[in-house]
Amino acid sequence: MSFNHPTTVLVIGGGAAGIMAAITAAREGAAATILEKNERIGRKILATGNGRCNLTNTDLHLKHYHGQNPKFAYTALTEFNYQNTIDFFANLGIMPKTETGGKVFPFSGQASSVLDVLRFEMEQRKIIVICQADINKIKKTDNNFYATCKDGRKFQANRLILAAGGKASPNLGSNGSGFSLAQSLGHHIIEPFPALVRLQLAESFLKQVQGFKFEGTAEIIVDNKAKARATGEILFTANGISGPPILQLSRKAGEYLQKQLKVWLKLSLINHLSTEQLEQILLKRWHNQPSQSLAFSFTGFIHKRIIPAMLKAAGIEDINKKVSNLSSKEIKQIASILQDWRFQVTGTDSWSAAQVTAGGVAVNEVNPQTLESKKVKGLYLAGEILDIDGDCGGYNLQWAWSSGYIAGKNAAFV
Numbered sequence: 001m002s003f004n005h006p007t008t009v010l011v012i013g014g015g016a017a018g019i020m021a022a023i024t025a026a027r028e029g030a031a032a033t034i035l036e037k038n039e040r041i042g043r044k045i046l047a048t049g050n051g052r053c054n055l056t057n058t059d060l061h062l063k064h065y066h067g068q069n070p071k072f073a074y075t076a077l078t079e080f081n082y083q084n085t086i087d088f089f090a091n092l093g094i095m096p097k098t099e100t101g102g103k104v105f106p107f108s109g110q111a112s113s114v115l116d117v118l119r120f121e122m123e124q125r126k127i128i129v130i131c132q133a134d135i136n137k138i139k140k141t142d143n144n145f146y147a148t149c150k151d152g153r154k155f156q157a158n159r160l161i162l163a164a165g166g167k168a169s170p171n172l173g174s175n176g177s178g179f180s181l182a183q184s185l186g187h188h189i190i191e192p193f194p195a196l197v198r199l200q201l202a203e204s205f206l207k208q209v210q211g212f213k214f215e216g217t218a219e220i221i222v223d224n225k226a227k228a229r230a231t232g233e234i235l236f237t238a239n240g241i242s243g244p245p246i247l248q249l250s251r252k253a254g255e256y257l258q259k260q261l262k263v264w265l266k267l268s269l270i271n272h273l274s275t276e277q278l279e280q281i282l283l284k285r286w287h288n289q290p291s292q293s294l295a296f297s298f299t300g301f302i303h304k305r306i307i308p309a310m311l312k313a314a315g316i317e318d319i320n321k322k323v324s325n326l327s328s329k330e331i332k333q334i335a336s337i338l339q340d341w342r343f344q345v346t347g348t349d350s351w352s353a354a355q356v357t358a359g360g361v362a363v364n365e366v367n368p369q370t371l372e373s374k375k376v377k378g379l380y381l382a383g384e385i386l387d388i389d390g391d392c393g394g395y396n397l398q399w400a401w402s403s404g405y406i407a408g409k410n411a412a413f414v
């Protein structure tokens with residue numbers, strides 16, 4: 001690369017991956033331009049971590065990544081790792097704050113501060129940002145790429161980085177158009193599905209318990225086998241279930257639902273006691289207050305709103321019967337439902353409610369060392385557009401930073 005004629009790099013998509021790719025390419029001496037369909041870049045960054053931006057995680061490990069070949073992410077996550085991410089942002093002024101589960105946020109508590117420092121660095125590096133540029137055509141002839149906007153504007157460069165995201169939260173910009181662009185260049189798409197999303201259940205009592213939260217354990221069960229498990233605050237919604245453990249499990253549930261398999265959610269409302277201990281506690285309560293109705297006997301132990309549904313699910317016909325009239329079979333059924341309550345998962349919420357896209361551009365068509373396409377020389381891919389998705393906890397932004405860095409670094413050189 002000569003100083004007088006820097007490599008020109010077009011970055012399609014001004015999200016976390018595209019911004020990181022443009023900054024890295026510019027730091028390597030390339031002339032980088034971001035083409036962004038929204039009226040401004042980084043809209044999704046502002047929405048991350050409930051507006052606080054969980055930008056990485058101290059426990060950066062491949063086990064937190066998914067896709068048809070998660071090992072693909074290894075090189076990028078190693079070359080631009082947790083410490084590189086912390087250093088990169090510290091250099092720009094972001095002081096990190098580590099919270100429970102290794103989640104790292106900016107000390108300011110503001111996602112906007114992450115975008116502000118990235119924008120400042122982009123200005124320093126003279127990166128051109130063109131917004132309201134919705135690219136719907138990419139062509140490569142000889143050594144140049146031509147990107148055309150829906151409104152007819154055309155842009156040309158030596159290198160092109162496709163960082164247009166997936167399909168999750170299309171109101172923030174990424175609507176799957178990146179997949180169409182990748183396909184038009186010869187790439188295959190692993191069928192995408194929403195991840196880090198609420199699960200839908202078909203129970204008729206949901207409206208009555210909507211908003212009820214509890215600290216419990218959830219498991220995904222397929223063919224009577226536990227496939228994934230998570231613990232934390234679980235929340236019933238009007239049409240299903242949510243909360244951090246559910247979002248975490250949604251990837252697994254979506255994977256099996258996509259295969260048309262029956263997926264069950266096993267909930268444990270009481271996860272800190274063994275079944276024997278739980279039975280003892282219930283028996284003691286009932287022994288102390290033998291004239292209480294069964295439904296009332298849970299007052300102070302289980303949230304009122306869930307008691308009728310829980311007892312019905314345990315197979316109790318008359319939930320107002322006296323506790324002294326409970327049969328030993330019924331006692332066992334009640335203790336069991338409190339720790340193993342099964343719900344059929346009928347689906348996940350839609351793209352508009354999803355945080356992440358599972359699936360995307362098939363990674364066997366991309367060089368893991370450089371993130372250059374094996375189909376089109378000079379084309380690079382970064383971020384959520386690729387068939388790599390991470391757990392909740394900073395892993396998706398870390399993938400965007402790491403893959404953006406690798407794509408930007410390699411695209412900068414002719």
Ligand SMILES: Cc1cc2nc3c(=O)[nH]c(=O)nc-3n(C[C@H](O)[C@H](O)[C@H](O)COP(=O)(O)OP(=O)(O)OC[C@H]3O[C@@H](n4cnc5c(N)ncnc54)[C@H](O)[C@@H]3O)c2cc1C
Pocket residue numbers: 012013014015016017018035036037038041042043044045047048049050053054055056133134135136163164165166168169172173174175177178354355356382383384385393394395396397398400
């Ligand atoms: C509500 C929410 C909260 C989240 N919180 C976290 C969190 O705290 N931590 C975490 O690690 N992850 C979080 N994520 C996930 C994380 O934000 C994404 O995985 C990550 O931002 C993906 O970055 P990206 O650059 O690959 O894609 P995107 O951020 O989706 O960026 C793609 C960009 O490309 C643009 N674009 C799309 N198509 C075109 C086109 N044809 N032409 C031009 N431009 C185009 C889009 O407008 C968009 O700006 C969250 C996601 C959501 C929705």
